[in-house]
Amino acid sequence: MQLKDAKILVIDDDADVLTAIRLLLKPFVAEILTEKNPGNLVSIISDRKFDIIILDMNFNGLVNTGNEGIFWLNKIKEISPDTDVILITAYGDIDLAIRSLKEGASDFIVKPWQNQKVIESIREMLQNKKKAGSKSLKSNSKGEKIVGESEEILEVFSKIKKVAPTDANILVLGENGTGKDLVAKAIHENSNRKGKPFVKVDVGALTSTLFESELFGYKKGAFTDAREDRKGRFEAANGGTLFLDEIGNISLRQQARLLTVLQNRHITPLGSNEVIPVDIRLICATNLDISELSDENKFRKDLIYRINTVDLIIPPLRNRGTDITLLCRYFLEQYSEKYTKGPFKLDQGFLKKLKNHSFPGNVRELQFVIERAVIMADSNLLKESDLSFSVIESTFPHEEIQDMRLDTVEKNTILKVIDKNKGNISKSAKELGITRAALYRRLDKYDL
Structure with a gap:
């Protein structure tokens, strides 16, 4: 994003500061709004979208600890987590600066500031936002997106960008509803095969007979209802990407047939002796854990190696x-x-x-x-x-704990994970599925 397109909100109870920042930035940005009362912040950002919020760390002049600013910073991140926040204060306290950055602030400046430094800081922040493009990843030509900014989903974005330009076979793992099909489409849209066919097959729903006719096609008269020649999905996807969803549900016989095709890179339609070469990029997906696929009574290991050059694990939403x-x-x-x-x-x-x-x-x-x-x-x-939740979905099972109050469950879980990781905050935050800043907030909340 360019500086000239930016929309900025400034919150400070000092009218002189608001005037100074407004006069400084007005010639460079699309819109700048100032507000003296932080109590109006929630309603303002609920109604309108801002690229950057510049927020004072102390209000009312009563308790100059910076806690007021951090309180409102947390409110901003709660309502609009993708908005960058710059905190300003008259006190160059390094501990307070570090704390604000841990809480999610994008930058920290000290009053009196240098005008050019403020402008450059904002310009760099907007450029980084554009480069990152990390809030979403385009999934297909219809405009569907994978949306997220957590460390877990950003890691998925990073892997997609690395593997997409290659022809490596991909296995996408994740619970139902995590967006495995969108990931498959995103890999195709960011690959060299973009513009070629993307063909999806729910192989887990195919019977043994349908499996072969659907994937490999058939000739007229091959079976009772075969009234005309029909291309299979492999041939339809030639030059592009074939996405086999629910791959973990196919039988051992179906696995053997699929393995033969992947090894030989050609198909033979039912009712024909004609060998048809196929050039496809294969992506498979399953909601089974990789350990379940490793059971040779259920899934052939040689097929796992064939379809799993790279695996992408999609995190559940709760993490x-x-x-x-x-x-x-x-x-x-x-x-x-x-x-x-x-x-x-x-x-x-x-x-x-x-x-x-x-x-x-x-x-x-x-x-x-x-x-x-x-x-x-x-x-x-x-x-x-x-807000109502469907009874169709079962509640995610939690470990049985005698005191089932949410605060107690959360506190005990944090203690266990931190103890397991020997006090390493980064590893603990990742395992808990939250950011370092969020973990610090909980440590402070529970006085740990």
Whole structure:
């Protein structure tokens, strides 16, 4: 993003500071809004989208500890996690600076500031936002995206960008609803085969007879209902990508037939002796764990090696931290447009209930939850009562703990993970599925 296109919000209870920053930035940016009262922050950013928020760390002049700024920083990240925040203060306290960065701030400047340094800092921040492109990854030509900013999903983005230009066979692993099909499409769209066919087959739903006719095609008269020649999915995908979904559910006989085709790189349609060469990039997906696929009574190891040059593990939504809020707003925008309703504001109770849900159905469940909320909403403010979860999905099983209060469960889990990782905060945060900043907040919350 260019500086001239940026929308910036400045919050400071000093009118002189607001005037100074507004006069400094107004010639360079598309829009700059100033606000003296931080209490209005929530309503402002719920209504409008800003690229950067410049936030004072102390308000009212009563307790100059910086805690006020960090409190409002957390509010911003809760409502709009993809907005960059620059904190400003008159106190060059390095500990406070480090703490604010851990809490999610993008930068930290000290008053009195150098005008040129502020401008350059903002310009660099916007350029990095553009380079990263990390909030979403285009999945297909229809504009579908994989949305997220958590460390776990960014690692998936990174792997996709590395493997997409190659012709390596990919195995996508993940629970139902995590978006394995979108990952497969994203690999194709970012590959050298883009523009060629992308053919998806749910092989787990095919019977033995349908498996061969669907994948390899058939000639007229090959069986009773074969009234004309038909190409199989392998031939249809020639030059492009073949995506075999639910690969873990096919029988050993089907596995043997598939392995032969992958080794020889040609197919023979049913009812024919003609050998047809095929050039495809293979992507497979399953909701089974790799350890289950390693059981030779269920799955051939030689086929695993053939389809699994690289594996991509898609994390469950419950392990993706702020991605829940990010995805919520993404789907909210989609369905507001689809049903010509909104724009919607989100009540804090709505967001809290959303974050406390374990989402056993993952992103797919969240998508349907938001669509239902938009359809059933009586007003443009979505409240906790507007959010309902389907009984179809079973609750994610938690370890049995005598004290089942949420705070106690969370505290005990954090202690166990940190102890397991011998105090390493980075490893512990990754295992917990949250950012380092989020883990620091919880350590402070529970006085650990």
